[in-house]
Amino acid sequence: xxxxxxxxxxxxxxxxxxxxxxxxxxxxxxxxxxxxxxxxxxxxxxxxxxxxxxxxxxxxxxxxxxxxxxxxxxxxxxxxxxxxxxxxxxxxxxxxxxxxxxxxxxxxxxxxxxxxxxxxxxxxxxxxxxxxxxxxxxxxxxxxxxxxxxxxxxxxxxxxxxxxxxxxxxxxxxxxxxxxxxxxxxxxxxxxxxxxxxxxxxxxxxxxxxxxxxxxxxxxxxxxxxxxxxxxxxxxxxxxxxxxxxxxxxxxxxxxxxxxxxxxxxxxxxxxxxxxxxxxxxxxxxxxxxxxxxxxxxxxxxxxxxxxxxxxxxxxx
Amino acid sequence: xxxxxxxxxxxxxxxxxxxxxxxxxxxxxxxxxxxxxxxxxxxxxxxxxxxxxxxxxxxxxxxxxxxxxxxxxxxxxxxxxxxxxxxxxxxxxxxxxxxxxxxxxxxxxxxxxxxxxxxxxxxxxxxxxxxxxxxxxxxxxxxxxxxxxxxxxxxxxxxxxxxxxxxxxxxxxxxxxxxxxxxxxxxxxxxxxxxxxxxxxxxxxxxxxxxxxxxxxxxxxxxxxxxxxxxxxxxxxxxxxxxxxxxxx
Numbered sequence: 001x002x003x004x005x006x007x008x009x010x011x012x013x014x015x016x017x018x019x020x021x022x023x024x025x026x027x028x029x030x031x032x033x034x035x036x037x038x039x040x041x042x043x044x045x046x047x048x049x050x051x052x053x054x055x056x057x058x059x060x061x062x063x064x065x066x067x068x069x070x071x072x073x074x075x076x077x078x079x080x081x082x083x084x085x086x087x088x089x090x091x092x093x094x095x096x097x098x099x100x101x102x103x104x105x106x107x108x109x110x111x112x113x114x115x116x117x118x119x120x121x122x123x124x125x126x127x128x129x130x131x132x133x134x135x136x137x138x139x140x141x142x143x144x145x146x147x148x149x150x151x152x153x154x155x156x157x158x159x160x161x162x163x164x165x166x167x168x169x170x171x172x173x174x175x176x177x178x179x180x181x182x183x184x185x186x187x188x189x190x191x192x193x194x195x196x197x198x199x200x201x202x203x204x205x206x207x208x209x210x211x212x213x214x215x216x217x218x219x220x221x222x223x224x225x226x227x228x229x230x231x232x233x234x235x236x237x238x239x240x241x242x243x244x245x246x247x248x249x250x251x252x253x254x255x256x257x258x259x260x261x262x263x264x265x266x267x268x269x270x271x272x273x274x275x276x277x278x279x280x281x282x283x284x285x286x287x288x289x290x291x292x293x294x295x296x297x298x299x300x301x302x303x304x305x306x307x308x309x310x311x312x313x314x315x316x317x
Numbered sequence: 318x319x320x321x322x323x324x325x326x327x328x329x330x331x332x333x334x335x336x337x338x339x340x341x342x343x344x345x346x347x348x349x350x351x352x353x354x355x356x357x358x359x360x361x362x363x364x365x366x367x368x369x370x371x372x373x374x375x376x377x378x379x380x381x382x383x384x385x386x387x388x389x390x391x392x393x394x395x396x397x398x399x400x401x402x403x404x405x406x407x408x409x410x411x412x413x414x415x416x417x418x419x420x421x422x423x424x425x426x427x428x429x430x431x432x433x434x435x436x437x438x439x440x441x442x443x444x445x446x447x448x449x450x451x452x453x454x455x456x457x458x459x460x461x462x463x464x465x466x467x468x469x470x471x472x473x474x475x476x477x478x479x480x481x482x483x484x485x486x487x488x489x490x491x492x493x494x495x496x497x498x499x500x501x502x503x504x505x506x507x508x509x510x511x512x513x514x515x516x517x518x519x520x521x522x523x524x525x526x527x528x529x530x531x532x533x534x535x536x537x538x539x540x541x542x543x544x545x546x547x548x549x550x551x552x553x554x555x556x557x558x559x560x561x562x563x564x565x566x
Contacts, residue, residue, distance in 0.1 A: 187424040195416045199407035204366065206405070207420045208393030208480060217428075 015266060019172055023165050031082050031277070032166040034236075039269075039276045040168075040175045046256035046268035049227035051182055053254070054262035056218040057190070057198030059125050060107075060125025060248050061116045066096035066223040068245030069126060072137060075240040078146035085149045085160070089231045096227015097220060099126070104219040104242055105150065108212050111201075120247050125288025143240040148211045160235075165174040183265065185221065193219050218301055255293075261307025319379055320345050320484050320516045321366070326375030327354070327422040328361055337540040338375070340548045343484070347473070348510045348517045354538035354560070359400065359520045360539065363488050367399045368392045372396070380483060391462065393422075396483035402492050408462025412453055412472055415461050416444045419479035450513070451475045451505055467498030467508075471505065478538045485509070487519040491526055501525065507528055527551070 001008075018025075022036040045213065049063045073095030074088040081091070103122050110118050110282045137143055150157040160167040185191050187229050196204045203213050234240045243249060250274065260271025275293060282289035304311040321343040328336040334359045343349050353359050365372050376385045384392055407415050420443045426432055432440070443554040448454045451471040456464065461472050470490060477485055490506060491499040503526050509515045510530065521527045527534060527548070534551040536543040538560045544551060551557055 011499070012398075185430060188430045190428055190430055191419040191434055192418050192421065193427050196407055199409060200405055201472065202408065203400075203405040203476075205389045206393060206399055207419050208389070208390045209427060210390045215429075270548070 003244075016271075019175075021200075023168055032163075034274065035280055037164070037168045037171050037236055038280075039273050040171050041229055041236055041255065042253075042270035042276055043269035044175050044178055044232070045226060045229035046253050046260070046266075046272045047179060047182065048222050048229055049253045050262050050268040051186075051225060052218055052222040053257055054264075054267070055186055056175070056194045056215055057201075058111070058215060058219070059116050059117040059254070060219070060222075060249060061155075061254065062139075062249065062252055062311070063120070063226055064249035065119075065123035065126040065245050067230035067249065067253070068102045068130065068240070068242070069099055070096040070227030070243050071234035072130060072233035073227065074145060074234040075143040075146050076136070078149065079143065084233065085148050085151055088148075089228065092231025093224055093228040096230055097224030100223020101216075101220040102214045104223070108216045108219060114203040120250070120311070121274050123245065123247055123250060126243040127242055127247075130245055137242070140242065142242065143234075144238075147238040148235040164273065167235075171236070174228070174232055178228055182225065184256040186265070190217070198229035200298030205279070219291040241260060248283075255297050259297055260308060261309035261311070261313075263306055264309045264313065265276065267307045271307065318345075319343060319378075320347075320380060321380040321518070321562045323366065323376070324376045326362075326377065327436060328358075328364055328365055328370070329373045333539050336372075336537075339537070340375075341535060343516060343518055343544075346510075346514050347532050348506075348519070348530055349533045349535060350531035351520045351535045351537060352519065352522075352527055353543075354525075356539075357537040358540040359537055360488060361540075363399070363486055363518075363520060367397060368487055373539075385447070386413055393480060396479035396481070397486065398475050398480045398482035398484070399486035400470070400477055400488060400490060402489040404466070404469045404473050406461045406469055406473050406476070411460050412448065412464070412475075413444060415472055416447055416475050416479045417437060417441075419476040420444050420447070423433050423480045447479045450478065450508075452501070465498070465503055467494055470494070470498075471500055474502075474505065474509075478489040480514075483516060485515050485517045485522075489520050489522060491521065491523050494528065499526065503529060519553045 023033045026032065033302055036075050045067050049060065053059055072090035077088040077091040106120050107115060107122065131139060132220050147160055150159050150161065160170045193204065193209050196209060197211055197214060201211055203255035230244065233244065256271035256275050257268040259274060261267025262270065278293050279289060300308060319342045323339065323341040325338050325340055326456060326473060327334065327338055328334060332433050344496055351359050351362065364370055366377060368387060379392065379395060379397060382395065384395065396541060420440045421427060423498065433523060445454065448457060448490065451474055453468060453471055453475060463467060463471065494502065506517065507530060510517055531548055532566050534548055535545045536551060543560055543561050544554050546554065
């Protein structure tokens, strides 16, 4: 094992140690466990977007649609179908992923700004459906009347409703599953074709990679991860909101990914942490909290174009 | 059987006829050079062969199969590889990673979520052999974007070779190079042709390179095939001299 690999292993262990011990170190620093849970869920969403943006090089400005669909999928399952948290998560993930797969067939034909515009347009379609279909989705008031259920292990049940710590560790487990899957894919031959497309689409095509098909697969996988994150978000709040589908929410995810560092695997998690913590703190001080987050975003883009994590990595190198 | 048969291919862009009724046969193991003045339609002709866009008329047969309407990646899968006048590489990946992507695609692993140790070892070996062939074996962990122009071109050729092609299309392989780099790339192409018996079609401006390497030379002028023949025949052809070599002399 060379020095670079050892350094990466140490960083990885530090990240997981910080996540595993978050309920213990956050409180003394003025945080709380539910905040850490939100960071994890929104971090997973930003990492899901970055799976497409940072590693395939295509910018979706409508990924909140699949996040919101995941939330509604989980909420509707718990409210109308079955009182099972795992099934709700699966339903949310499937709803986001399948809708992404179908729309992706149309979206991947475009590139650049047209790709981004089409993703926004399709995203807004879902927003208005959720907004208008009050009888099913609760309309502007959002979907209420469901709550996350205890996890039944047969011999015992894990209470994730009233215990914030239990819920945090449940979400951390889900987060670990999803990011492991992402990491596994990115290290695979398929993952390398994604990076090839990001680096040089024309060369990829002339290496025998059917670029549109590979972008579609990456888009679909990204939507599955996004749906999963959205389903977890519905469980965090016991609520699903049409604003979770809105393009401004997509913009927040892009901001998290870019701010943290879209060329790095963990960058979006750092971006989400900064975003969520600043939102939590500043929104208690001023209603114009977004101005400050926006200012930070501009500064990061201007002075650290590779994002916060990209900057740290470069400084060490 | 010819590796490549191009039959009466024409390409129109609106009113402009970039390639007009051009035919070309390339035999196995042959090195065919395409020359012509700027704007003669050489790169357009290459783009037609490699599937960058379809011809307006005519047909292209590769290894006995009609590929006229096939997409680029489908032609690559059938054994056609190409390099570009302006080098097309993955600049932020290192030399090994650049060639590994090509090797994995040619091994049929491009959709695989994982490969086992044996498969990975075979890919690794294939990449190392290819890099040795082009003389980049000591620069495997260098970022391609940071290499000298000649080495970038060699890396691009290595990516094409890693696809195990039956036909190699090289678009101005010595463009923008100094004498030393031109010599190295020329020697590389010569080795690929003479020692490894690759079938090669190349576009080239440098007449020293063309006459040094080619078995056969095709001259394009204003989209039309002006002449085809051995280097000696082309050198003696008065029409070619008037249209092309005459200006260069």
